[in-house]
Amino acid sequence: MGDCPIKAQGASFEERLRAYATLVVRKGCNLQNGQRLFIQASVECAPFVRLLVEEAYRSGAKHVTVAYGDERVARLHYDNCDLALFETVPEWLALRNNWLAQEGAAMLSITSEDPLAMTGIDPAKPMAAARAAHTACKEYFDALDKGRCVWCIVAAASPAWAERVFAHLGPQEALASLWDAIFACVRVGEGAGAGAEKGAGAHDAKDATTGSVSARVATDALDAWDRHRRAFEEHKAWLNRERFTALRYRNSLGTDLTVGLNSRGIWQGGGDVTIDGVAFFPNMPTEEVFTTPDFTQADGVAVASLPLVHNGSLITGFSLRFEGGRVVSSTADQGGEMLEALIGADEGSCRLGEVALVPHGSPIARSGILFYNTLFDENAACHLALGKGFSDCVQDGQSLDQEGLKAAGVNESAIHVDFMIGTPDLEIIGIHADGTEVPVFKDGGWAAHT
DSSP states (O other), X not given: OOOOOSSOOSSOHHHHHHHHHHHIIIIISOOOTTOEEEEEEEGGGHHHHHHHHHHHHHTTOSEEEEEEEOHHHHHHHHHHSOHHHHTSOOHHHHHHHHHHHHTTOEEEEEEOOOTTTTTTSOTHHHHHHHHHHHHHTHHHHHHHHTTSSOEEEEEOOOHHHHHXXXXXXXXXXXXXXXXXXXXXXXXXXXXXXXXXXXXXXXXXXXGTSTTOHHHHHHHHHHHHHHHHHHHTHHHHHHHHHHOOSEEEEEOTTSOEEEEEEOTTBOOEXXXXXXXXXXXXXXXXSOOOEEEOEEEEEEEEEEEOSSOEEETTEEEBSOEEEEETTEEEEEEOSBOHHHHHHHHTSSTTTTSEEEEEEOOTTSHHHHHTOOOSOHHXXXXXXXXXXXXXXXXXXXXXXXXXXXXXXXXTTOOOOSOEEEXXXXXXXXXEEEEOTTSOEEEEEETTEEOTXX
16 A cells, blocks of 8 residues: 655655644545534644644534543543542533534544553543443444444644653654654655645645645645555455455464354445445544454454553553453453453453454554554554444444344444454465355465455
8 A cells, every 4th residue: 555654755844734634634534514523632732633623614614622631630530539430421521422423523533642641540440431421422422333423533643652652762852753653654745745736636735725835745645545545445345255254363473263254244444434425534544454243253362463552551462262252361461450341341342343454564564663552553463353343344234223233243332442463474264154265364464366
């Protein structure tokens, strides 16, 4: 899908940041004229958020709602409030989220957290908060899960996150390096300005800052993401034709796992589309082709190939053993208590909601950077996800209720947490209903015939 240089050339930081805001609003959210936008971000992201709001109104937004958070304040809540407080959601918050869903708002989240900000908290508290939100804001989550609303997750660099990723650098150099890495991974700054005369597809980026470098960089990025979306189609089409009933994973780390697939399953990737036909990108960056497995069929051991940061805590060196679709045991070098809390969050959190295929040679993997952030690290390696499955990964799934989805093999949970199992020697075999086997991945990448 093309190289992803870590140092973008030909544009200043400010020009690339403005181009990034244009890309997020116009491709990530594909904001429509007269539509509302809801942004959730850390207070440290305020300069970037202001550019997003400016671009949203330039794109015809009816109104932009911004909800700022502060992880230091969140940490104080976890340290000082009783568990019972996290088991409920304030009525005003539920009303806001559910109302935005009713209004058809696009939902944009910006991740920038310190990977270790919540180390040592009681893991039962964030798990309780997730369950409570899933219940109180059901209309909001249903709108996202069933394709009624656009949702998009992107990243912004923060000092604390940058110092974790580039611990060998000084604070300012680390922050600049993380921003460079983010820009590169989302294809902002590749051959800056080279596509200014090509046109930008659905939107012309010169609307943003006519004739400026940032407009030309935005044009290139918009074009790059159109090409990126098209690049997924071959692999998805092949997998959907093959109709595998199971995938078997094996590598030298010790992963030896067979996962059953849904008979009505659909492979997705390269963006999503709402039920109204609006194309968007739920994650930027994204390098995965994925589906929802049968939550009753997973047997064997999955060994994590990269650390997992969950709710601000680091989980390293971990493995999960599955029997009949359920995690029956786990081990971890660090963060075992958080891992156990994650697995036990609710009835569906011990089962799989996603299998995703990412070649080991993806641009993020080639960067050699461990981001300690799932948005990036999941796009460096094949991964699985515990928790909620995707309704749009089964035929007619978006028209099914919860019981119908369960009958179709789609897992239900208040959580959805990705963990990486991909390695350079990972082999994945697709198994047909008659028992015949076909290589899907060989030596960490797509088998030649795909």
